Amino acid sequence: MSRLNFTDAIVATVLPFTEAGAIDWPSYTRLLEYCATPEGIGAVFPNGHAGEGSALSADERIQVIEVTREFVGPDVPLLAGVIAYSTAEAIAQAREAKSAGADVAVLFPLPAFAAGGTRTPAAPLAYVDAVLEGADVPVGIFQFPLASGLGYTTETLVAMAQRPGVLLIKEGSGTVQAYEDNWRQVKAAAPDVAIFPTNFDWFLAQVAIGADGILSGLASLTPHLLIDLWRATEARDLDRMRAVNDTLYPVVRTIYGAPPLMDMHTRIKAGLQHLGIIESARPRPPLLPVSDETAAAVAKVVDGADLARHTARASERRRKRAS
DSSP states (O other), X not given: OTTOOOOEEEEEOOOOBOTTSSBXXXXXXXXXXXXXXXXXXXXXXXXXXXXXXXGSOHXXXXXXXXXXXXXXXXXXXBEEEEOOSSHHHHHHHHHHHHHHTOSEEEEOOOGGXXXXXXXXXXXXXXXXXXXXXXXXXXXXXXXXXXXXXXXXXXXXXXHHHTSTTEEEEEEOOSSHHHHHXXXXXXXXXXXXXXXXXXXXXXXXXXXXXXXXXXXXXXXXXXXXXXXXXXXXXXXXXXXXXXXXXXXXXXXXXXXXSSSOGGGHHHHHHHHHXXXXXXXXXXXXTTSOOOOHHHHHHHHHHHHHTTTTHHHHHHHHHHHHHHO
16 A cells, blocks of 8 residues: 555546457557657546446456456556446455555445435445455545535534545545535545545636646546646746647537536547547446537547647557567
8 A cells, every 4th residue: 555656647448349349459459559658647547437447347456457457567656437326336346446456446435425425424434434345455545526415514524534535636626616625625634545636627717726636537548638737836936827728718618518428438548549649438327429510529629739740659659569
């Protein structure tokens, strides 16, 4: 546990599927070469929302972790999403993730918490404690938007952060005010717990307030831009931060701005397909393919950000890896 030091940009990987719905492993390998190997990527996070973890079978989740671990090697921290409907299921998923090669199990809130369970620490803390004890693996906390009913209060996050074995928080509260409250109070109580902004609509504001890095599914498409933003943040170079954000802004608004928001990761896939990194942008149901109009809009902003210049470097790294 002590060897894990989380910082930099963490990529929450999307997962490509074939037109028939099976996992497209060659496309996934190309994706990892593109988004997981650039200098400045601090960890890789499969089986989360971006990776459609809730649509995978247990065997598929395990295989995704195993394939990712084999690709990134033993020294890159590997997080794995745990999206469960009960504490017992979460413990089982966390055990499987650890056995498959994950260093940290990132716990999504249980759906039952939406009925008021997040308003006090009791149920969320019992959940985290049960997974820590039952799976014997370090955990991360996935903070949902407060408006969803699944986002934890600052009091709860502080209590979670003080549990031995909690290493990081993926902070997606959905408001800048909540983010700053959580940043200040968690860091005061548990300074070694890493906090990663993940609210795509205001990366710039969050890293300016304070952060230990950036964690996002958008890093599947724009790893280099998020690395640049984080490097500028570390250097306290506000002009550079703003310049990177100017390039990110149209991409962010196209990926995340139009309803329905549930299509956000499919739009990322559309961008990756446009770049030739994955063969198909098709998601698994209940998600639906994006329209041709949306795919064209994504392609336009991908070209505007000149993301294609990075694909040649990824291809070169892939050739060197194969030789």
